[in-house]
Amino acid sequence: MRNEIDKITHELFKWDSFNDSIYTDEVDDECRDKATKQIEEYGWNNVWESWYEYLINNCKNVRDVCNFASLFYTYDGPSYPINNPYEFLGYIYYYLELCSSKYEEEYNALTIMDGVTMDVLENSGRRKDLWLDTSYVPEKDQNIIDSVTEWKKKEEK
Numbered sequence: 001m002r003n004e005i006d007k008i009t010h011e012l013f014k015w016d017s018f019n020d021s022i023y024t025d026e027v028d029d030e031c032r033d034k035a036t037k038q039i040e041e042y043g044w045n046n047v048w049e050s051w052y053e054y055l056i057n058n059c060k061n062v063r064d065v066c067n068f069a070s071l072f073y074t075y076d077g078p079s080y081p082i083n084n085p086y087e088f089l090g091y092i093y094y095y096l097e098l099c100s101s102k103y104e105e106e107y108n109a110l111t112i113m114d115g116v117t118m119d120v121l122e123n124s125g126r127r128k129d130l131w132l133d134t135s136y137v138p139e140k141d142q143n144i145i146d147s148v149t150e151w152k153k154k155e156e157k
Contacts, residue, residue, distance in 0.1 A: 001042065002050070008038045009050040013058070017070045018107065028074065035075035044080045051077065052088060065095040066107035069116050078119030085124040089117055089138070090147020094155065098139045098148055113138060 012031055015023045039047050059065045069092055103109035117138040121127040130136050
């Protein structure tokens with residue numbers, strides 16, 4: 001079962017979401033359907049484990065983590081609870097250098113990560129009403145900062 005889940009995960013996240021000539025509307029529709037079916041068939045927890053491992057093992061630069069975050073959002077990943085939200089977000093923010101605005105123009109990072117962060121934290125039960133909290137800034141969230149610090153130690157060994 002895990003091999004099949006991982007195979008589908010690779011099919012979903014191999015796309016370059018920043019290239020409209022490759023990631024067309026047709027591809028987008030097909031991938032959204034495939035992600036929904038994957039979750040229905042294998043269960044969110046099994047799918048999340050595969051998606052998270054894909055991120056950690058295959059996304060080692062700003063472009064790749066931004067692409068993953070964009071596709072994760074597109075496939076509705078943030079609407080499900082995850083057991084390691086700060087570890088997940090910390091990994092991405094580590095590559096964004098805790099400054100998603102720096103990559104907004106090129107990768108839409110600020111927009112994507114604000115949405116991903118708030119939805120992930122709310123749907124994982126870590127925070128409530130983040131969309132109403134106009135003072136919340138993910139890059140200043142101490143839990144995210146602590147996770148980034150941990151990832152920095154791991155990744156720079």
